[in-house]
Amino acid sequence: MIALPPFPTRRGALALLAAAGLPLPARAAGLRVATVDWSVLETLLALEAPPVAAPELRQFREVAVEPEVPAGVTDLGLRGTVNFELLLLSRPELIYSSSFYVSSEPRLRRIAPVESFSIYAPGRAPYEPAVAMTRSIGERLGIAAGAERYIAETEAELAALRERLKPHAARPVIPVNLGDTRHFRVFGADSMFGEVLTRLGLANAWTDQTSYSAMAPIGLEALVRMPDAFVALIPPVPPGAMRTLAASAFWNALPNLRDGRLLELGSINPYGGLPAARRFARLLAEALLKAETARG
Known part of the structure; x- marks a missing residue:
């Protein structure tokens, strides 16, 4: 030893x-x-x-x-x-x-x-484990009432955003990180992003298996199989990647891009707890509603 x-x-x-x-x-x-x-x-x-x-x-x-x-x-x-x-x-x-x-x-x-x-495990949705962690921390530190309040506020915020997004619920969303100008990492049903989509009444366009919440690398050509999806782009974005993609004939020919369905979100912890879930829900809803308004 x-x-x-x-x-x-x-x-x-x-x-x-x-x-x-x-x-x-x-x-x-x-x-x-x-x-x-x-x-x-x-x-x-x-x-x-x-x-x-x-x-x-x-x-x-x-x-x-x-x-x-x-x-x-x-x-x-x-x-x-x-x-x-x-x-x-x-x-x-x-x-x-x-x-x-x-x-x-x-x-x-x-x-x-x-x-x-243990919030994240292969094939298991992380939201309820995050709730359990929040409750456990509250009880352990003598702030159980505050923890229950935060859990309730999270549920209320997700419910309110779900109501606002009802007119757009038919459109699927695919949450991704760019690896480079040819590949991305996609988040599945066992990710916090994937489960928040479900709780917002939205569909995750990525229905294949993932490896521990996400799957990478995926070639950009995979987006061709999801022409109706909004692409929710979550930082980090490699330096110069968006500039290179803006000049790419393939990227600009994708129906998602051509029809204004690229959602550029702020940075979010991909392996976070309830605060990350709330931030993703809020940023996604804002970007989606703005995009739908711009598209008329």
């Missing part, structure tokens, strides 16, 4: 933090919680219970966008290889993980108790 390197002393950890120019953690009200997973992070933020530490905060702000991350949350570095010294220094009393980070959990348990969630 490979021996793990020892953790630094508290004095050494403080020196590390100071050298990195990061703020020293302060005790927040209630249980001190850290997380290594973004779906947990956005859920904690939505429940107004920010963690003391979480990974890749700059990237989270760009990809997930919301909820806003307070300045006092310590950035633990990459999700797959978090900075254990900074995590130790944050003095969490509980660490939230997910099925994506099982391999890190033995080492995380050397710092604090670990509780893990």
